[in-house]
Amino acid sequence: MGDVLQPSTRINLEKAVVLVLDDNGASLDILSQVVSGFGVKQLYRAESVKDAQALVKTKTFDLVISDVQMPEVDGVEFIQWLRREASEPNRYIPVILVTGHTRKPDVLRIRDAGANFTVAKPITPKVLLERIYWVAREERAFIECPTFVGPDRRFKHEGPPPGTDGRRRDDLPAEVGDAQEPNMSQEEINNLMRPAKVQVS
Amino acid sequence: MSVRKFHPANRLGAMIKQKGGMLVQNAIAAAEAGVESLREASLKSLDDTLTEMEARFGLKADRSDAAFEDLYALCLRIVDVAGFASETGVDKAIMSFCNLVDNCAEAGTWRWDSVDVHLDALRLLRSVGAQLPPADRANMLEGLYRVSGFRPGES
Numbered sequence: 001m002g003d004v005l006q007p008s009t010r011i012n013l014e015k016a017v018v019l020v021l022d023d024n025g026a027s028l029d030i031l032s033q034v035v036s037g038f039g040v041k042q043l044y045r046a047e048s049v050k051d052a053q054a055l056v057k058t059k060t061f062d063l064v065i066s067d068v069q070m071p072e073v074d075g076v077e078f079i080q081w082l083r084r085e086a087s088e089p090n091r092y093i094p095v096i097l098v099t100g101h102t103r104k105p106d107v108l109r110i111r112d113a114g115a116n117f118t119v120a121k122p123i124t125p126k127v128l129l130e131r132i133y134w135v136a137r138e139e140r141a142f143i144e145c146p147t148f149v150g151p152d153r154r155f156k157h158e159g160p161p162p163g164t165d166g167r168r169r170d171d172l173p174a175e176v177g178d179a180q181e182p183n184m185s186q187e188e189i190n191n192l193m194r195p196a197k198v199q200v201s
Numbered sequence: 202m203s204v205r206k207f208h209p210a211n212r213l214g215a216m217i218k219q220k221g222g223m224l225v226q227n228a229i230a231a232a233e234a235g236v237e238s239l240r241e242a243s244l245k246s247l248d249d250t251l252t253e254m255e256a257r258f259g260l261k262a263d264r265s266d267a268a269f270e271d272l273y274a275l276c277l278r279i280v281d282v283a284g285f286a287s288e289t290g291v292d293k294a295i296m297s298f299c300n301l302v303d304n305c306a307e308a309g310t311w312r313w314d315s316v317d318v319h320l321d322a323l324r325l326l327r328s329v330g331a332q333l334p335p336a337d338r339a340n341m342l343e344g345l346y347r348v349s350g351f352r353p354g355e356s
């Protein structure tokens with residue numbers, strides 16, 4: 001994750017089956033145009049969670065891009081449903097949430113929804129393609145437990161401080177190991193910083 | 202508590218590397234061209250929504266039973282298309298407005314003076330924001346942020 005996407009990188013999304021979900025038609029049009037521009041041929045649009053659920057029940061998708069704020073059932077609830085109740089393999093597909101403005105009560109809900117990434121609106125093609133590239137190269141494990149289903153929310157493995165709850169067996173130890181080589185001498189350090197004459201031709 | 206940790210097959214990862222496809226620079230250019238084709242319709246949507254906001258929540262509206270969720274939903278509708286008006290500052294002002302309405306909803310009380318300031322600012326920015334000297338536009342947005350408590354980069 002986090003690799004910079006180079007302009008000269010080649011990507012192939014021709015066979016990807018993508019679902020985009022947004023209750024605002026104008027926003028759905030923008031998302032659809034962006035995704036189509038990336039070469040996606042099989043794009044399915046949904047303007048409500050109900051429509052999206054119906055599609056997920058009948059088709060196999062490779063990527064879901066969903067708005068967060070929607071009336072009645074929102075994007076967070078949709079992803080929670082997808083992760084817990086959809087059939088395989090749709091249950092494990094990469095999900096990118098897009099959000100215009102995150103309300104305070106929604107910050108933790110979005111974090112715990114089970115999406116791979118969240119992207120802020122207004123959407124730009126560059127940012128969205130970068131996130132798609134990241135989820136395609138996703139290396140995080142998938143977690144299933146009673147309180148969370150989705151990609152591991154941790155990107156690093158330091159874990160919480162030792163002695164506190166929530167540390168895992170594979171978190172990095174807090175102690176720094178002994179040095180493997182002797183310290184540099186003062187003379188060696190001085191030599192690193194000593195001005196040197198250079199010949200200018 | 203039982204925790205299952207595993208790596209499901211990532212079909213997207215397999216197909217994105219397949220031969221063919223397109224260069225990233227071409228994909229982005231094609232997407233930008235597609236989005237650009239929606240400019241006119243999107244700006245019309247922005248203007249229609251702003252007009253609806255003023256009619257339902259402006260100074261002349263009957264605000265006695267105004268609902269936070271309704272105004273917030275209209276704000277989000279503008280956020281969706283605000284990328285087309287980024288040179289005016291509307292994209293930033295609307296985020297400040299979202300924050301204000303969210304704060305009002307959380308407190309359970311309206312701050313109508315602040316709502317009016319944001320509506321006026323949005324209308325002004327939409328009309329002449331692109332022609333304003335950048336420093337003036339920045340000062341105007343900074344004033345809105347102070348009213349709404351919005352901190353760019355945190356939302």
